[in-house]
Amino acid sequence: MFLKNQWYAAAASRELREKPLARRICGQPVALFRTRSGKIGAVEDRCPHRSAPLSAGSCGAESIRCGYHGIEFGTDGACTLIPHQPNIPPRMRVRAYPAAERWGYAWIWMGDPAAADPARIPDYWWFAADGWQSFERHYLVKAHWELCADNILDLSHTPFLHPKTVGIPEMATIPLKTWVDGDTVFQQRVMKQVSPSPFVAEWGDFKGKIDRVATLRWQPPSAVDVEMLYEDAAAKIVLRLTQMVTPETEETTHIFFAWSRNFMLRAEHEERFRAQSYAVMDEDISFMPLQQRCIEETGGFKTVAINADATLIEARRVVQRLLRDEQGAAQKLTA
Ligand code: FES
Numbered sequence: 001m002f003l004k005n006q007w008y009a010a011a012a013s014r015e016l017r018e019k020p021l022a023r024r025i026c027g028q029p030v031a032l033f034r035t036r037s038g039k040i041g042a043v044e045d046r047c048p049h050r051s052a053p054l055s056a057g058s059c060g061a062e063s064i065r066c067g068y069h070g071i072e073f074g075t076d077g078a079c080t081l082i083p084h085q086p087n088i089p090p091r092m093r094v095r096a097y098p099a100a101e102r103w104g105y106a107w108i109w110m111g112d113p114a115a116a117d118p119a120r121i122p123d124y125w126w127f128a129a130d131g132w133q134s135f136e137r138h139y140l141v142k143a144h145w146e147l148c149a150d151n152i153l154d155l156s157h158t159p160f161l162h163p164k165t166v167g168i169p170e171m172a173t174i175p176l177k178t179w180v181d182g183d184t185v186f187q188q189r190v191m192k193q194v195s196p197s198p199f200v201a202e203w204g205d206f207k208g209k210i211d212r213v214a215t216l217r218w219q220p221p222s223a224v225d226v227e228m229l230y231e232d233a234a235a236k237i238v239l240r241l242t243q244m245v246t247p248e249t250e251e252t253t254h255i256f257f258a259w260s261r262n263f264m265l266r267a268e269h270e271e272r273f274r275a276q277s278y279a280v281m282d283e284d285i286s287f288m289p290l291q292q293r294c295i296e297e298t299g300g301f302k303t304v305a306i307n308a309d310a311t312l313i314e315a316r317r318v319v320q321r322l323l324r325d326e327q328g329a330a331q332k333l334t335a
């Protein structure tokens with residue numbers, strides 16, 4: 001089950017160049033493309049002529065061109081050219097999804113086009129701000145999208161899954177605070193005078209105890225960002241984790257992950273910092289498929305919740321409410 005009336009990250013902007021990109025989003029095959037004038041398009045990945053995948057074609061001036069017989073479609077799905085004849089049959093059009101480019105990503109709206117408001121795309125100002133450096137990576141994970149969202153919604157796993165990188169033992173006993181504001185869910189952990197963890201000590205050149213504050217924001221359908229603040233008397237640094245979780249199918253998920261920092265900004269630090277971020281991320285990415293397999297082999301997702309699960313429980317509640325709203329609206333339309 002997928003939320004449809006939401007913006008999903010579909011690709012990093014760098015992935016949309018001269019060739020269309022095939023990607024499955026919420027179970028639907030989509031061809032993403034950038035026209036030569038720079039506009040982003042997202043259409044069903046099937047040519048209405050003879051069912052060739054449009055993603056196997058090419059990008060035109062304002063269109064995507066099918067690689068089989070050269071028929072072209074604009075970003076609105078309307079046919080703009082049939083090379084073999086002047087007339088265009090009315091049914092020669094392809095389903096187009098609303099798409100927008102923001103913060104270095106192509107976003108897609110899988111639901112009612114009339115409801116697609118680009119103002120609802122999350123504000124990731126740190127991707128474009130002076131004094132910040134970011135890099136991104138795309139993962140395709142063999143796990144249900146809610147498991148993938150749960151992972152980053154759950155700071156309680158940090159001391160156990162990441163003890164050699166960003167976790168410290170004290171985290172397990174410091175409570176997490178959760179609160180909800182409309183459809184947005186927050187989590188915070190405030191740690192005073194704790195050890196920094198191996199990576200954090202290096203990033204801030206911290207020699208002793210530090211204060212750490214992690215503040216997490218979840219927005220539907222499944223976009224999470226976390227501000228990690230690390231501070232001692234001499235230095236204050238901030239790391240931001242941004243994770244856009246987009247269902248590919250019911251069992252597989254795209255994770256668009258980015259780390260942004262306001263420290264170690266010189267080029268010579270880039271390689272080391274990326275390697276460290278991948279080390280942390282790989283610890284998570286390798287774990288979620290294990291959960292998925294366990295769920296499949298033992299008859300479905302079951303949980304006995306603990307206090308630290310409050311944030312992901314609230315997020316799942318918002319998803320359930322929005323799903324009910326979407327289904328209610330769809331039933332009204334068909335009644
Ligand atoms: S199948 Fe696409 S143009 Fe013929």
Ligand SMILES: [Fe+2]
Pocket residue numbers: 151157158161162284
């Ligand atoms: Fe993690």
